[in-house]
Amino acid sequence: xxxxxxxxxxxxxxxxxIAAAAREAAGPDVVIDAVCPETGAAAIESHVDEVxxxxxxxxxxxxxxxxxxxxxxxxACFGDxxxxxxxxxxxxxxxxxxxxxxxxxxxAGRTFAVVTTLSRTLGRARDLVxxxxxxxxxxxxxxxxxxxxELEDTGSEAAASIARLCHExxxxxxxxxxxxxxxxxDLCRMLTATAGVPVVDGVASAVGLATAMVRxxxxxxxxxxxxxxxxxxxx
Numbered sequence: 001x002x003x004x005x006x007x008x009x010x011x012x013x014x015x016x017x018i019a020a021a022a023r024e025a026a027g028p029d030v031v032i033d034a035v036c037p038e039t040g041a042a043a044i045e046s047h048v049d050e051v052x053x054x055x056x057x058x059x060x061x062x063x064x065x066x067x068x069x070x071x072x073x074x075x076a077c078f079g080d081x082x083x084x085x086x087x088x089x090x091x092x093x094x095x096x097x098x099x100x101x102x103x104x105x106x107x108a109g110r111t112f113a114v115v116t117t118l119s120r121t122l123g124r125a126r127d128l129v130x131x132x133x134x135x136x137x138x139x140x141x142x143x144x145x146x147x148x149x150e151l152e153d154t155g156s157e158a159a160a161s162i163a164r165l166c167h168e169x170x171x172x173x174x175x176x177x178x179x180x181x182x183x184x185x186d187l188c189r190m191l192t193a194t195a196g197v198p199v200v201d202g203v204a205s206a207v208g209l210a211t212a213m214v215r216x217x218x219x220x221x222x223x224x225x226x227x228x229x230x231x232x233x234x235x
Contacts, residue, residue, distance in 0.1 A: 001211065002030075003022070005018060007035070007076045007182065008056045008081055009044055014148075014183050015036040018034060022207045025203070025204035026207050040053065041056075043149050058086065062089065076097055076203055078125065083099070091222055092214070096202075098128050098202055100208075101200045102132050103209070104205040105178050111173060112174055112176040112178050113141065113142065114129075115142055115165045115180055116144070116180025117148050117151070118145060118148075139173055139174050140174060141180075143180075144165055148183055151181065163194050166195040166199065
């Protein structure tokens with residue numbers, strides 16, 4: 001089984017970190033091919049960045065299809081950019097990490113909190129909570145005010161700031177904590193140990209769901225909305 005993991009920003013260091021988390025979650029017979037665009041947004045921190053990210057997702061899926069395709073795709077950005085467009089392009093599973101993490105969280109507890117990077121991205125997170133039918137379960141959404149690329153700096157205070165918010169989330173009656181950035185994937189085990197509740201990484205969740213769907217033979221429906229687009233844009 002081959003899963004293409006798409007990091008929609010241009011950071012190769014973050015792509016490598018995300019790939020490591022994905023491979024840890026995948027089974028021994030699953031090949032994770034992690035890719036990112038050559039040009040575009042260095043980090044997804046605004047609506048403009050998200051548009052660039054969505055376009056990158058479309059380009060990378062089309063390129064992979066031309067090279068033979070994958071058994072599934074994972075979009076490794078918490079805004080799930082380009083998710084619907086990617087599902088139009090292929091009939092195999094396409095999983096966004098926010099969608100996967102929120103669903104996994106509701107299987108591990110009744111309520112969850114989302115801890116993300118910057119407060120300016122909370123609007124998008126709230127939109128996704130509503131889209132995925134999670135309004136009753138999501139008791140708190142908060143941001144650590146940490147730029148995405150700062151997560152790559154092991155000497156920063158990012159991990160400590162995120163840990164403090166995880167403790168506050170538990171105080172606010174969250175049974176589970178969802179990490180709101182793919183770049184937080186390597187913090188999951190540490191935060192689970194310190195917070196005392198399950199902490200969900202969307203990358204691992206998405207890989208797990210994609211793998212299960214492939215094994216089940218469950219594909220993307222092509223009946224209506226996700227039918228192939230009438231006009232494909234050349235890459």
